[in-house]
């Protein structure tokens with residue numbers, strides 16, 4: 001009968017709610033999760049559906065509570081020692097089970113190492129469409145998610161929609177949305193769900209944790225970024241970062257030259273940051289760099305070329321040589 005919906009059409013029609021994965025490690029929540037909760041709230045309100053926080057971990061009721069304060073209508077919590085520390089197989093299996101059980105319409109996950117690691121394990125078996133590295137989201141009145149992401153080297157912003165299956169999944173870059181502040185008066189339901197994985201069934205085991213460069217520039221309040229002007233010597237930037245209690249970051253030029261680790265690159269092919277203070281040392285202000293820092297609250301630029309593009313986006317500019325000016329700044333800061 002042509003009139004009858006296929007199973008897939010029925011699944012799309014029945015899907016509801018916007019889910020946001022709240023990523024926590026030993027009680028510490030990644031800021032991107034709060035950013036997604038704020039954006040998820042906007043999307044859920046547009047389509048008049050609920051915003052649901054998905055919390056997976058051990059002893060995570062406080063995290064679920066905070067998710068409600070930051071805008072979720074309810075939280076689904078999978079609480080078990082098997083989830084601490086993070087491993088892809090128990091997370092992926094648990095999350096997939098929850099997706100199959102509740103049939104959410106939209107699922108947003110931070111584009112962190114963890115998020116990128118397990119999102120595919122949920123998307124593939126559930127036939128969901130997964131858009132990676134999203135920088136902008138919108139939803140139309142039919143609940144169709146428009147996930148936007150840079151494509152072709154950032155020359156176009158592609159809009160990706162997923163018509164035939166639910167959930168519509170996206171991993172989203174940190175720093176592109178503003179986090180919601182908690183409201184202690186907000187109330188919502190916290191529901192503990194069945195844990196469908198166990199240590200016995202989990203094939204991976206954490207043998208050793210090696211902590212490398214753990215800096216997450218997307219979480220920093222203050223950033224000192226260095227560019228081509230450093231010509232191989234980033235010590236002024238390191239010293240200024242120390243004096244300001246800031247994280248070191250870099251343009252692609254400084255990363256390509258091997259002066260600064262790639263995890264600290266700001267820009268279109270690096271990270272998007274929105275700190276309170278962004279100091280750009282010897283950075284020209286190429287469009288691909290501006291893309292990653294233009295929403296910073298206060299921008300200070302030091303560059304020896306008065307026509308450098310960065311000055312057009314700076315609140316304070318100093319024309320001069322970073323090797324002369326930065327040591328004076330550091331001295332002044334340390335003198336208090």
Ligand code: FAD
Nearest residue numbers: 227228229251252253267268269270282284289304321322
């Ligand atoms: P330079 O272009 O070398 O500029 C150095 C600046 O420092 C100049 O303005 C110069 O006047 C000044 N200077 C020199 N010496 C001194 C001194 N002693 N004191 C003070 N100032 C001095 N770039 C990014 O940053 N992030 C990205 O994610 C990124 N993605 C890209 C993606 C694509 C597809 C493409 C094509 C490019 C991308 N780029 C990115 C590269 C970008 O186009 C620029 O090439 C890069 O940002 C330049 O870095 P820079 O300004 O630090 O270096």
